[in-house]
Every structure is written in structure tokens, then in C-alpha cells.
Amino acid sequence: MSTRQDEVTAAPPRESHARQFGAGFVVKLLLMMAVNAFGIAAILSAWNAGAWAVLGGLVAFLLLADVIYFSRRMLPLKYLYPGLVFLLVFQVFAMAYTAYIATTNYGAGHNGSKEQAVEAALIQAETEVEGSPTYPLTVVRDGDTLGFAVNDDGTVRVGTEDQPLEDAPDATVGDNGAPSEVPGWEVVPRGDLLSDQALAQDVIDLRVPISDEADDGSLRTREGATAKIYRSSLDWDPEADTLTNTDTDVVYSPNDRGTFVGDDGSTLPTGWYVGVGLDNFSRAVTDAEIRAPLFKVTAWTFAFALLTVVTSFLLGLLFALIFNDDRIKGKKTLRTLFILPYAFPAFMSALLWRGMLNPEFGIINKFFFFGADISWLQDPWLARFAVLFVNLWLSYPYWFLVCTGALQSLSSETTEAARIDGASGWRLFRSITFPLLLVSTAPLAIASFAFNFNNFTIIYMLTGGGPNFDDTTLPLGATDILISAIYEISGVAGGRADFGLASALAVFVFVVVGVISALAFRQTRKLEEF
């Protein structure tokens, strides 16, 4: 890498096209203008949204872009930079974020921040005092102090957060029953209330005690026109970081799992997410409830990916060999027909197959098995077979295409030389054609393995992972591969969400696919030496 850079910089100074005031420069300038315009717009959006990490990243990307493209040097980076940016944004960031979630307990019941959990606990604990009348209400203010003025059966009473309700004898009541004028207070019209978001939020949060006795409750409004008496059974103490139940005197304090635990052992329903270190990873291997089904799923994932690649490669190769023969007429038409399954969207084909495999209404049983009642997708082994078969049907055209291309590019000289040496038929294929074919198709086979390792579509659309295992607590099934198991565990489709565990498994899948690809690519290099 560095030597190449040296060559570039050491080359005799020749003005680049982009640095002369020609057409190239104008094009470059226009492009950079667009990049800067979008970059700055995105930075402003990030600023408005208060997303500081994103903002920092955007500024760095934009500055680097300007430096790279307006500098005389850094020629290689001029080519690499866009790719690097995409790699960082779409790959590295997503992976890093998944890894981060894997170290938290983000999931059902641990969904937001701690402040939100406290807020939720207070919302849940605040109940209407039984038999509370509905008071017509006017919001009043004195400078920055907000207050409620209510019409209590003809008497107007006023109070603030710190000042319990007291009579305001000289106040007048308007047509709608709510106080219209309160001496010493400025009346806030309801229109102002709704148009001022901040003020409206203050009014929503305002609680005016109805007496000196805190237990009597306080006035609260939800829409700014009426008030009712509410009482909260929880008291938040930000200093001590505890919530206290004023009815039972139970003190709830936060634990390191993101839950408020009372001193009597009870917990509050709403938690928040916290870092749990490598807990999710160790749970996946030590908790027998998770380990046992995951082991089966992992084994099937490998079998599924491997068998799919092998079967579809062999079938595709077979057809490619047959249809590469010069004696066959109408090769082009036939080849086009063969590619058809590949041309349909996979999810639609999978759905179609699901219908065709229906034991009662599907055509497979009706046409090919004399109407026998074969539950293709309900028996574990039949379902696995069906998944493999449908995936074979979906993917052999790809290999047919690839192998046809590879066969046609083989030089006829090698084959002829082999023929002169006396090789023919099977021997020719085994010793010459096939090894040469592997040189160009092996990397594709690895890519295909990695793709099928994460082939969510076919599993989800054809069997949904079922039929479920009999002996496991996790609702996973015989045809679940890792990626569909992760989907199930994540709770996106229903059920209890556990994004932490799902992310930990996703990291595991990433490592497996990465290692296998690396090893396999190293092996294919040996093929090229052939």
C-alpha cells in the first residue's frame, strides 16, 4: 500500500485534471458542493434533534471529505473514501450497536431510561380520589408561578404547587362555570394554554394540594378546563434515588438490573435498561433452557446451509453440463426456462410452496401422492426435507447460470489436450473440467453458504420455524435456523421481547459466518494454484 502511494507522490509533478480550471474541475466542484450542502443540512438536522454523536460523526466525515478531495495528495483515498464511509455507516456502526445492545438487558420491561421508568411509576401510582367532584377550572398565573382557580360549588378557590387551595372571595365566575377573574392573579385563557406547548406541559405537571394534609390529594387537570382530585401513592426522592409508597411505607430502590425493588422484596413493573456485561452471552451457553434448543438450531443451521449449497450446486452443475452439449437444440429457450425460479421473489415462491404443500388443499399431495394425507410441514423431518427441497428449487438456477458461464469460459485447448492424452468422459470431467470449474465457483459457494446461513425468508415464509420442539421452553422449532430463532427471541413478532439476548446471538452468528468465510477463502486460494 505504502509503496504504491510513494510511487504516486514520487511521480513527476503533473497537474491533475481536477486541478485545472477545465471541465473536470467544474464537475468536481459541483459534486463537492452537493456533498457539502447535504452534509451541512444533515448536520443541522442532527443539531436540531440533539443527536450529538451523530453530529460529531457527520462533521468528521464532511471535513475529511473536503480535505481529501481538495488536497493534492491522498490519491488512493480519493477512490476509497466513499466506500469506507459506507462501510463505517452501514456495517461497522450496525455491528457495534448490536454488540452494545448485547451487553444490555434491553427488552420487555426494560425499555427506556431510568427517568422514564420513574415517570411511568409515578403515572401508574397516581389515582383519582374516589368520589372526587369535577371542578370547572381556570389556570392563573402570577409572574412565573402557575396556579389553579376552581369553582367549588359557587366559591372560587385558588392554589399553587406550594400553596394549598384557599378561598378567593372577590373572584368572579364566568358563563362556563369556571372562574373568569381572580384578584391578584392573571387569568390564562385556555387558548393560550393549548397553543403554548411548554406552558401546557407545565399545567399538565402542576398539582395543587387541596389542603395542608398531603393525604387529601391534589388537583390535577388533563385538558385545562376541569380539575379532579388525585392522590399518588408513590413519592419520588431524587436525592436518595428511591420511590416510597406512602400507603405501605415500602421503599423502592434501584438495583443493578434496572428494576426498582422494595425493601419487602416486591418490584415495580416498569424498569429501564442497564448494561449487564457479558451476561447475555453466558446465559446463551450456561442456561440449559436456552442452550439445549440453541444447540439443535445451530446444528440444523449448519446442515441447512451446507446441504443447500451442495445439492443446488450439484443439480445446477448437472443441468449446466447437459445443456452445454452442442447436440441439444433450442438451448437458449431451455436455459431461460431454467432460470425462471430464480427470477421470482423468493418470499412469494416460499408462500406458494407453503400452499402447495398443504396436506388437504395443496397440489403436491393431490397430484403426486394420490391424495395421501402427508403433513409435509408438521413433521420435524418432513419439514426439514421440505425446506431443503424448496430451497433447492429456488437456488439451483443460480448455480445453473454460474456453471454454464464457467463451462463456456474454460479454454477448449485444455480439454483437447486431455482428449489427445486419451482422457474422455468421466475422467475428463473429474480431472480437468471440475477442478477448473471449482476455481471460479468456490468463492461463490462460500458466499452462498453465508447467505443461506442467514436465509430468513425461506424459513419464515415456509414453516415459520415450526414444528416446535416438544421439550424446550423457548418457542423454537425443528426448522428454525439461528437467524429465525433470533427473530423469535427478539419478540418483534409477539411474545416477550429480549433484545439483549437476541443481539448476543446475532454477534455469535456474525462471528461464525466471519470465521467460516475467512477459513474457506483461504482454502480456495489453494485451488487457484492448481
Added chain:
Amino acid sequence: MRNTIGKVAVVATSVALLAACSSGTTEETPSSAAPAASESEAAIDATGLTLTVWVDENRKPAVEAAAEQFETDTGATVELVQKNFEDIRTDFLAQVPTGKGPDITIGANDWLGELVEAGVVNTVDLGDKAGSFEQVALDALTLDGQLYGVPFFSEAIALIANMDLVADEAPATWDDMIAMGEESGANRPVVFTTSMGDGDAYHLYPVQTSFGAPVFAQDDTGAFIPEVAMGGENGEAFATWLSEQAEAGNVSANLDNETAYELFASGKSPYIITGPWAMTIGGFDGLDMQVYPVPGAGDEQAAPFVGVQGFYVSSQSENTLLANEFLTNYMATQEAQQTLYDLDPRIPVFEGVGSDDKPWLQGFVDAAAQGVLLPSIPEMGEVWSRWNAAESKIINGADPVKTWNAFVTDLEKAIS
């Protein structure tokens, strides 16, 4: 010159991008909506504020109509975001804590436990409007004595009979129904979805309850507690019954909703077990139908699940006041509820809502009257996929008692 062009480009794209970015959030956006017409003291001028509401396709036009009035009265903008109903729960749970969620969303009552556990919903107070709602609908959206939503319909499954094939007589038991269905000469005595092999415990639940095996135990107040009640003798009796019915061909593992609708609509089955939604989407137009409660097969009354849908207010909304104003004064009205009903008729929950031209509705009302509310405790999330799978296996010939007990044990482990 170059500088000027650059600046213009920056400004132009900034504006476009910012507009695009802010439209999905509840930030203040400039609005050209006219201020309220009346200049009286009570006139509300919320110009510039945007209320974001998540709705599904069927609810959108009705909410749109109510929102129009609201916009004229207040000057605020109501932004309706149409989503798939199935996506709303997950998206709401994920987006509210980040501050990106809507102010209001529609939702089902069985989400409530999870929404409360996640701290994403606020309580609501219907004030004197509460009296106009069916109590059961309010109960459905209530948890620990707190009301969290404004309901707009309830629903329960029932047995729909084709009058051309069977007599107008509610079958007293499951066996009666099968006998009457077989007598009709149709291919199948009854059809209902089993999600094409995945199992569908929801549609079999009335029969299950008739064996005295409800999903969860209930406390003194009738609220569900996370204690599985499907096990034991009663559950085993239901599992055995299911296995026998599958053996006899009365329960098929291979039906989904569409196939079941099709078989019923074409007269290949005189009975179908389904909900009021099928009346709109099932293609039953022109059939002479009667609706009865689903008959039980055990000794107790068959009780279907009653589901309720309503509006929830986000706990992170910056427009709580406006959201409450919209819900209590614009959606909790007979007019708005009637529009909701007209567009997608389910069991109305508001006083005076309904119509005379849908005689079948009463059957669903009767069915719902013997039903139990869908449990809203968060543990319910663990139940469905295991439950469906267990029933599917039994229908496909697995040993009923063994499969059922394994399912109950697994479920108990999962929620403990």
C-alpha cells in the same frame, strides 16, 4: 459567484431535509391552517402544534373526519400515520422511549400490560364521557384501577350459520352442531382457521373454556393473575377432545382464514367460527346467515375471548393536553364512534352507536356477553406461540395428554 450557488444549494437542501426530518416527529412545524373562526374567549388557537396519531387502514378515515373538525376548531395539525395494526405494538414500544413515537396510537387491550410495563402509556380521564361507554370496554383498558385508553370497539368470535343449509336453531353443544352440520350434506360440518398448521388457540378457546380450562386463573376481582390454569384434568380433557375431533375430521389442521371463508361462502360448510371482521372481508354477501355463540363441548359455558381496541396516549407526548382534548372531545363522541363503526362494523362500545341494517351484529353481542376479556397481563405474550403449537401438534396426531402437559409445564417455566 461560486459561493452564492453553494449557499443557495445549502439553504435549499437544508430546508428540504429539515422539512423531511421534522414531519415524522412532534416538533413544532409551521402550519398554514387557519386560526379558529370564532374569536370568543374559549377559542383555542393551537396553530403550529402537531398531534401525531397512529392508525390502521380501517380506522384512518374515521379519525380523519374527527381530526378535520379538531383542526378547524383549534388550528392544530393532526398528522395521521397509517401503519399495519400488527406493527404498531412493537413500533410503539421501541419508539416512545426515544421521544420519536406518536402522541396517540390505536391499540388492542391485550397489549396493555406490556405497554404499562414498558412505561410508554399515560392514563386518561374520560370525565362525564365515561358513562356513555360500555363498562366492559373501559374495564378492558384498565389496569390496577387506572384507565389507559379510550375504547372504540370490542369483538369476539361466534358461530355463523348458513340458513340455506341448516335450520335457524342455535346448537346447544358442539356435538349437536356437528350432527346438524353433517345432516346438511355439506362437505364439512364446520370450518375455522388453524393458521394452516401453525395452530390457532384463539378460535378454539370457547370450547376450551367449556372444559373449565381457562388460560390463567383469576383473582377475586376477576382480574387475570399469572398462574396457568390450563393444566390438570380439565386441560387434559380438552386435549383429548381435540385429538378425537381431529381424528373424526371435524377439526382440520390445514385451514387458514381465507380457505375457511371460501369454504363457508361457497356452501361447502354450513358453519364457520369467526369474528365480526369476517362480515366485511369474508365475502359472505348474499348469504342468509344467523350468528350464535360458539357451542361448548364440556360441561361449562363456552366463553370466547373478548378483545377491545382503543386509543392510547404516549407517556412521552409533548402535547398531552392537546391529545386529551382530541380524545375526550372529538373521539369520545357518538358521531366519531359511529363513523368508526360504519367503516368497519364490530361491536360498538358507545351509547347510541350501531345500525339497524346489520341483524347479525346481535349474535356477536350475545357471544361477547358470555366471553372473558383477553388477558392484558404481560405474561400473555409468552402464551400464544406455545399454545398454538401444542394444539397444532395434537390436531396432527400427537399424543394429546402428553403434548398438553408438556406445553403447560413449559409455559409455567417460561413465565415464572
